[in-house]
Amino acid sequence: MRPAQATAASVPDACxxxxxxxxxxxxxxVRCDGQRLHLxxxxxxxxxxxxxxxGTRGQPLGLHWLGPTGMPESGELLAALETAFSLHxxxxxxxxxxxxxxxxxxxxxxSSPHGQTPCVARAVLxxxxxxxxxxxxPYALHYTFSEGRRxxxxxxxxxxxxxxxxxxxxxxxxxxxxLEPARDLATVHHWMNDPVVAHFWEESGDIxxxxxxLERIAADPHVLPLIGSFDGQPFGYFEAYWAKEDxxxxxxxxxxxxxxWHALVGExxxxxxxxxxxxxxxxxxxxxxxxxxxxxxxxxxxxxxWKMRKSLPRCGYALVKEFDFPHKRAxxxxxxxxxxxxxxxxxxxxxxxxxx
Numbered sequence: 187m188r189p190a191q192a193t194a195a196s197v198p199d200a201c202x203x204x205x206x207x208x209x210x211x212x213x214x215x216v217r218c219d220g221q222r223l224h225l226x227x228x229x230x231x232x233x234x235x236x237x238x239x240x241g242t243r244g245q246p247l248g249l250h251w252l253g254p255t256g257m258p259e260s261g262e263l264l265a266a267l268e269t270a271f272s273l274h275x276x277x278x279x280x281x282x283x284x285x286x287x288x289x290x291x292x293x294x295x296x297s298s299p300h301g302q303t304p305c306v307a308r309a310v311l312x313x314x315x316x317x318x319x320x321x322x323x324p325y326a327l328h329y330t331f332s333e334g335r336r337x338x339x340x341x342x343x344x345x346x347x348x349x350x351x352x353x354x355x356x357x358x359x360x361x362x363x364x365l366e367p368a369r370d371l372a373t374v375h376h377w378m379n380d381p382v383v384a385h386f387w388e389e390s391g392d393i394x395x396x397x398x399x400l401e402r403i404a405a406d407p408h409v410l411p412l413i414g415s416f417d418g419q420p421f422g423y424f425e426a427y428w429a430k431e432d433x434x435x436x437x438x439x440x441x442x443x444x445x446x447w448h449a450l451v452g453e454x455x456x457x458x459x460x461x462x463x464x465x466x467x468x469x470x471x472x473x474x475x476x477x478x479x480x481x482x483x484x485x486x487x488x489x490x491x492w493k494m495r496k497s498l499p500r501c502g503y504a505l506v507k508e509f510d511f512p513h514k515r516a517x518x519x520x521x522x523x524x525x526x527x528x529x530x531x532x533x534x535x536x537x538x539x540x541x542x
Contacts, residue, residue, distance in 0.1 A: 205272060206352040206359060207265035211319045214265040218273060222252075225265055234258055236266045238274075239283075246279040246305060260290035264316055271308050272354055275533050278308050309527040315475050317351045320344065324477050327442075332408070337430040338442050343410050349472040351532075353464040358417045360468050362424070365411035367400045373413075374400060374423055377452025386488060387450060388513075408432060414465055421456035422465065424449050426473055429484050437486075437509050438518060443479040446486070459497075463534040466501045471532050474523055481523045486516040502531040 205216040207225075217224040226233040232254070239248040249270055251258055258266075263282075270280055281303045287296060292314050298304045315321035325341035349362040365374075375396040377383055384390040389399060403411050408431035412424040429435055429444035447469055451457050473483055487494045489508050495517060498505060503519035510516075525531065 204357070205269050205354065207268045208350050208352065208359075209261045209264045209268070209316050210321070212261050212265075214262070216265070216269045218269070223266055223269055225262055225269075227262075234262050234266075238270055241281065246281045247274055247277045248281045248283050248303075250283040251285075257285065258288055260288045263288055263291070264311075264314070267306055267311055268316060271311060272352075275530055279305050280308075281305050308530060312471075312527055312530070312532065313475070313478070317349055317471065318475055319347050319350065322476070324479055332431050335431055335435065337408075337428065340407055340428060343407075348412070348476075349468065351468050351471070353416075353468075355460060356416070356464055360464055361415050361418075362412045362469070362472055363415070365400070365404075365413050365423070367397070367404055370413055370420075371397055371400060373420055373452070377423060377450060380452060380454075382454075382457075383450045383452060386491060414469075416456065416461070416464075419453075421453045421461070422449060422451040424469060426469070429482075433511065434484060434486050434518075438484070438506070438520075440484075441482060443477055444482045444484060445473040445476075445480050446484040447473065448485075462497055463500070466497065467532045467534060470501065470521055470526060474526060483521040485519040486511070487519070489515045489517045500534045502526050502529065502535075 203218050205218060207214045207216055213228040215226045215228060217226075221238045223236040223238070224233055225236065235252040235254065237250045237252055239250060241247055247270065249266060251263075263284075267280060271277060282296065282305065283303065287304065295310055295314060296304045296306055322341060322344065325339065328339055329336055330339050331337075343364065345364050347361055347363040350359055352359050371393065375393045378387060378396055379390045389396070400411065403409050403425065408428045410426045412426060413420050414422040414424060425448040427446050427448075429440045429446045430442055432440075432446060434440070434446060449465075449469070451461070451465075470483055474480055483503075485498065485503060487498075495505065498519045501521070502525050503521045506518045506520055508515060508517050521531075529535075
């Protein structure tokens with residue numbers, strides 16, 4: 187769908203006849219024909235065929251390998267699992283019906299309790315870095331001081347694309363990439379001067395002001411600036427930060443690997459609810475995958491940003507309290523890692539009728 191057509195209602199429908207699964211730097215086009223999945227790697231390899239079977243008497247959904255020949259590669263199996271869980275988002279576990287497991291599967295992904303059929307848990311699969319084109323191992327833990335705050339030394343900022351995920355209810359791929367000041371200055375300058383953005387960010391100004399702003403962010407080791415795109419079309423700017431070194435740290439018990447974010451959607455055609463329920467959980471997902479030690483994500487929107495206050499709980503954020511920064515009154519939102527993965531919050535919950 188193009189922007190003007192994306193008018194899906196509040197609860198996304200993950201069932202689709204077409205899907206794109208991402209496994210690291212690989213992508214697979216998937217055609218869903220009833221209970222059969224036809225996987226075709228983008229640009230390389232040959233297609234493979236899988237089927238799904240609903241379990242009986244409490245048995246989990248089954249994933250079956252149908253060929254054509256030999257054994258599936260690990261990437262094919264991971265793509266089939268991602269697709270199956272996305273088509274059946276209520277499913278918490280999938281049983282694997284294969285002659286044997288392919289080599290190269292992530293450690294701990296597949297469990298075989300008491301010699302039973304191997305299974306993959308939804309919460310375990312979605313904590314694998316499948317959606318990161320270039321996964322990074324956690325940086326060794328040692329400490330430093332910045333502006334009087336003791337915190338872990340952070341790994342260098344990534345470059346290029348850092349996350350990509352197919353959004354079933356839009357039929358589009360969302361991607362996040364590291365901002366490049368020279369490339370993205372004009373776009374961010376335009377967005378910052380949009381009246382809707384300027385109202386909340388209070389950073390309108392000339393291009394020299396925004397050049398200096400982006401240069402300052404690029405030089406700050408605790409902030410990662412990102413550009414979000416749908417099918418390659420930039421729509422928004424995000425700042426992901428380490429909370430321990432941020433201005434939010436004095437207002438709650440910040441953990442060593444807590445992350446936070448700021449967001450703006452610069453293109454008006456991408457401000458609808460279907461898009462917010464795509465980028466907000468995806469940004470959360472990326473931050474939880476980027477470092478497996480991250481247990482909480484925090485946000486601090488302005489307390490009068492009622493649209494965000496309604497949207498955050500749908501995406502798993504508990505609104506804990508209001509508090510005063512020097513420049514604004516804010517509300518603290520907190521997302522727990524366990525909550526996000528246990529409750530499959532990459533697909534947002536239905537809105538609470540009491541908040542309508």
